[in-house]
Amino acid sequence: MHRKGSTRALGPGSSDLSQQYRATGQPVICGGSMETGSYLLAGTPGAVRDTFASTMHGSGRTMSRAQAKKTIRGEQVQKHMKQRGILVKAVSMSGLAEEAGFAYKNISEVVEAVDRAGITKTVAELRPIGNIKG
Numbered sequence: 001m002h003r004k005g006s007t008r009a010l011g012p013g014s015s016d017l018s019q020q021y022r023a024t025g026q027p028v029i030c031g032g033s034m035e036t037g038s039y040l041l042a043g044t045p046g047a048v049r050d051t052f053a054s055t056m057h058g059s060g061r062t063m064s065r066a067q068a069k070k071t072i073r074g075e076q077v078q079k080h081m082k083q084r085g086i087l088v089k090a091v092s093m094s095g096l097a098e099e100a101g102f103a104y105k106n107i108s109e110v111v112e113a114v115d116r117a118g119i120t121k122t123v124a125e126l127r128p129i130g131n132i133k134g
Contacts, residue, residue, distance in 0.1 A: 077096050
């Protein structure tokens with residue numbers, strides 16, 4: 001199955017999963033922004049039943065890359081992240097500005113929505129300590 005903008009989220013017991021994940025369901029890493037971190041999720045029977053065993057692959061953007069670059073400079077993003085204890089290395093400051101946290105939806109809200117809908121189950125929240133932007 002082709003999943004544009006989503007990722008596979010098979011539920012527990014699926015014969016398409018390797019043996020190590022059959023009891024828990026498909027592991028899914030859902031990315032937020034460089035500032036907010038990511039989540040580890042697990043596929044559920046609800047995903048199989050309601051979404052062709054699919055879930056989101058990330059939080060999604062609230063603004064285009066071009067708009068983010070018009071709104072903030074990469075040096076500001078880097079400084080703000082350093083103040084929060086997050087180290088970041090970037091090839092270009094322009095590229096870093098594109099990835100500012102406010103340019104993305106709130107990952108916690110998006111994950112909570114799919115968890116409540118029974119599409120995936122939240123396993124762990126992952127907080128960033130360092131990023132490399134190529």
